[in-house]
Amino acid sequence: MSFLKFILKNPFRRKNSAILAIVGIAIGIIVIVALGGITEGLVNTFEDTIHAGGADFTVSGKETGDSAYGTNTISSNWTEKIANVSGVDEAFPIYVVLTSVGDDYMNTLIGIDPNGTALADISMKEGRIFEDNSSEAILGEIYAEDNNYSVGDTIDIDREEFKIVGIYETGDQNMAGGVFTSISKVGDLMDDEDSISNIYVKVNKGEDPQTVADRIDSQYGDNITTVTSVMEMTQMADMLNMLQASTWAISLLAIVVGGLGIINTMLMSVFERTREIGVLKAVGWSNGKILTMIVGESLVITIVSAIIGSLIGFAACTILGPQMGIEPLFTPKIFIQAFAIAIVVGIIGGIYPALKAVRLPPTEALRYE
Structure with a gap:
């Protein structure tokens, strides 16, 4: 043996x-x-919970300004720069303006790519998402109820008629009374297709959002700033x-x-x-x-x-x-x-x-x- x-x-x-x-x-x-x-x-x-729903954090202009978020608008080419940072999965720009909506002299209009609406932490209650570069809009649940709007109605936005194709709900009270449409359409309305207000950023699964945010700050911190994560990352x-x-x-x-x-x-x-x-x-x-x-x-x-x-x-x-x-x-x-x-x-x-x-x-x- x-x-x-x-x-x-x-x-x-x-x-x-x-x-x-x-x-x-x-x-x-x-x-x-x-x-x-x-x-x-x-x-x-x-x-999965951390990486579901809204963006992990947002990127905005460095200086204070007169945009809806109180910062200067930034060039749309920042979106591609942020998307190429290591650890970033998705980056979608948004353009937030205050303009006439329906009977309101001033209300929040948010422009975003239809594919990026998930990062805005909204979900459709009725209807569907608007199509890109179309005269279609979706309304926040609170705004629709307060003003008796339904899917299929039309609404005037900055003196242009939009079709309401959906009603959304969200846990963010600041957006519950707003209106979303295509970011390219907002650029047309404002006659400023090169400007954006913020960039929603989603990191790759397994990445620490704060680490990615710090990485963006270290590369581009002189021109832009990262805003607190939507999720409570530390907890x-x-x-x-x-x-x-x-x-x-x-x-x-x-x-x-x-x-x-x-x-x-x-x-x-x-x-x-x-x-x-x-x-x-x-x-x-x-x-x-x-x-x-x-x-x-x-x-x-x-x-x-x-x-x-x-x-x-x-x-x-x-x-x-x-x-x-x-x-x-x-x-x-x-x-x-x-x-x-x-x-x-x-x-x-x-x-x-x-x-x-x-x-x-x-x-x-x-x-x-």
């Missing part, structure tokens, strides 16, 4: 001890895999960090418990095999070979535990998670972490008993009954 086969088979000669050791370590691996999947699922859900980041820290804390506990379990199992194995180890030394086995054997047996037990624990953890989360309203997400990193922990526990758990074995004088071991 080869040395490798000997190491693979030897731990299971004492089946009860091996099974108990495997169960103890597998429980720790189950916890690590299950918590890892749940945490990754929650992180993914939080990121979200703190929550994610807390979840990940909790997972690592429980993983550490599992490592300690698993390590103590394997040390105890291997010590008992060495104790029970004292005479056997003495015989091996007497026939010429070196201390290094005996140490390799003990640590190898420890690794066999922990790797088997990692396989069993990973399968059970994955299956349990996949079956039970959705029933508890949790969608676990398993990544290769979770299983790599679980096996890495098992290997570390196997090495640490086997070294101490192995050192005890190699220090045992052969004559003393042979006398042991």
Whole structure:
């Protein structure tokens, strides 16, 4: 029998001890895999929440001015510059003006690309989004109700007739009473197609919005400024960090418990095999070979535990998670972490008993009954 086969088979000669050791370590691996999947699922859900709906932050002019937002308008070519900054997923310009709308001498008119309305954090209650460069508009729910407008009606905007094609709702009270239309149409109305008020910015999933905002400030901060994120990024980041820290804390506990379990199992194995180890030394086995054997047996037990624990953890989360309203997400990193922990526990758990074995004088071991 080869040395490798000997190491693979030897731990299971004492089946009860091996099974108990495997169960103890597998429980720790189950916890690590299950918590890892749940945490990754929650992180993914939080990121989807952060990256759903409104923009992560906005970019505006640096100086104060007479625009609707109290800053100077900026050139539309800034949109392309911002879109090319690392970490930016989407950038859509908006043009906000105060002009005559319906019977109001002055109301807020917001121009935006139809594809960018999601970044404005609005959702359609009735009708549809306006088409680009058309005389179509959508009205805020409050404005429509206060002025008895419905989908299909017409409304005068800066002395031009627009068709109302939708009614939107939003959590932003500043926009609930406004009117949206195509940004190109607002440029025509204002006779200023090169100016915009702000740029809505959406960052790539997995990116920290504040980091991207700081990156924009460092490149273009002399000319433009980033405005506070629509989402409460700091609170979200703190929550994610807390979840990940909790997972690592429980993983550490599992490592300690698993390590103590394997040390105890291997010590008992060495104790029970004292005479056997003495015989091996007497026939010429070196201390290094005996140490390799003990640590190898420890690794066999922990790797088997990692396989069993990973399968059970994955299956349990996949079956039970959705029933508890949790969608676990398993990544290769979770299983790599679980096996890495098992290997570390196997090495640490086997070294101490192995050192005890190699220090045992052969004559003393042979006398042991």
